Every structure is written in C-alpha cells, then in structure tokens.
Amino acid sequence: MTAVPPQPPARTFGIRRSKPAIAALGCVGLVIVVLVGGSIGVLIWGHLKTARDIRYEVSGTVGHPTIFYQVDGDEKNGERREQTAGATLPWSMRFHTKLMISRAFVQAVRPATSSTGTMACTLWIDGKVVAHETAGAEDPIVSCAEPDR
Template sequence: MSDPNPYQSYQQTQVEQPSNGLGITGFVLGLVGLLLSWIPFIGVIAWPLVILGLIFSVIGLIRVNKGRANNKGMAIAGIAVSAIGLLVCIAWAAVFGAAFNQVNNEMERVAKVEYEITGTATEVDITYGELGKSQQEKATSLPWTKQLENKGLIKGGSLMATSGAKGGTLTCKITVDGKVVATKTAEGALSVVSCIGT
C-alpha cells in the first residue's frame, strides 16, 4: 500500500544557537579595566572599559535569562570584575581630587615670612621674595630683616646675599609662620649665601 500523501511536508525547526558574545565581551572588558584601574594615570583608560564591561555583562545576563545565551557564570563574573574596577576608578578619582584640593588650598594660603641677614659684612646686596617675584636691596650694615606675606607652594621664597669686597660673614635665615625653614652661612670677600624656604 502506498502512502496517500507522498509529499509530506517536513517542518524544519531551527534551533537557535546560544549567542554568548556579549557576556564574554563584558567579562574581557571588565577584567582588562580592573587590571588597568590600579595603575595611576593609566587607570583613566579603565573608566570606559569597566563601564562598557558592566553594560555588556548585564545585557549578557539578560540574554541568559531569556534563553538566548548559556554563559551565566561568565556574565556574572563580568559584572563582578567590572563593578570592582569601577570602584577602584572612583577611589582613585577621590584620592586625586583630594590631593588637587589640598595643593590648591596650600597655593592660596597666605603665610607670614621673615627674611633675615646677619653677620659682620658691610655693603651687602640682598635679593629676596617669592620665587619669580624677587626684590633687591642694598644694606650698609647688618642685621637686615624684611617681613612679607607670601602665597604659592614655596611660601618661603628665596633669600640671597652677597658681601662686598671687604668681606665678612653672612648668615641668611627664612622664617615661615614662626618656623625657621632655611638658614646658611658664608664668609669672605664677595661671598654669597642663599636660602630657599619651603
């Protein structure tokens, strides 16, 4: 007996292959971002990597839950390493932000500075003041003092004295907010003494 319907239609069912690319991509980006996030300055590159790693890993996990992927562990690991990398990036940003604010506040702070030259030399040429804003004076006898208010990172600025041809001793001293930050001594004709305060 023959088959009444020789041309049976076979319904082809396509089995969708799992698409694990997003979960794997998220894990790789998160891992590379985590490794780079620990390195100062280079860690800036980690920001986009960990953010993209987090996004791709979350999308990969959503695909796993919908049955379109089967790499749930990889997607969860991608979320974990991306999140840790993001936390490290945020911590570095906080550290650099605090350091920048501290430097900025120190640069704006005004300090009371006293410049002093003592010794036995006469006809002394003196240069003093903030770095880049120095002033000059000539002293015929010592001690010589000058009080200023300075700003910047190096509050004490600089103090330099040169003795005349008759020689003698020279001692320079810089005091910032009541604390001596630099002192030096020189002796002889045309001797030079130089102090730089912090």
C-alpha cells in the first residue's frame, strides 16, 4: 500500500470562510434587497394611488367635430375611451381618477363638411396645463396627450 504524501493547505488568501459567516453575509444581502425593493415598492404604490383631476377642453370655429378622449386605468370602468360626435364648441370634460397609471389624451377631428376654421385642445391635470395644441384650416385633427413621465 502506497502512502499519499501530505498535501499543502488550500490557499484562502488570508480569508477564512465559515458557514455561519456565509449565512450572515447572505442575510445582510437579503435585508438590503428587501429594504431597497420595499422602498421602491412604496414609492410606486404611492404613485399609483395618488388622485388626479383631469380636464379636457376643445375650442375652435370648425362647426361640430368628433372628439375622442381617454384615461387608461379609470377607477370606475377599468379603462375609459369615449367619443362625442358632433360636439358643440367650446367643449370640455372633467373627471377625477385615483390611478396615476392613467395617460390622459384628447383628440378632435374636423367634420368632413368643414374646410375652414381652427381647432385647439388643452389638457389640464391637477389644475396645470400639460398639453396645448392648435390646428389650422389645413389640419383635420388636433391632439393633446399627457407627456411621458
């Protein structure tokens, strides 16, 4: 039987790793992930649950346009997309939503029988104008959308 010569100890570069130390390091890492992830979650949840007041306005001299408007994530209907055909100008719509994931949007389409006049739209969120556009006689559509956040 041949004897196995003694082997030199494994190189640890001066660091001794024990199972309790590795477990403690893993726990610290987990706590950091939970704290950071939880903080981000709280920020997102607070962002989602903030109520907003939204108002659309369309004005102009084009007769009776068709107006399309939406707010994705409306608290009452889940998703709200509607239209008003033959609207009398000036036209406005105001409502309240509790979901910040909403993206407000309004669009007016010139009636086919109108080739003159102007249209304008304004989008208000929480009392502030976030979008305003105008369209001349050559433009069949005017649109206002909430900017990307």
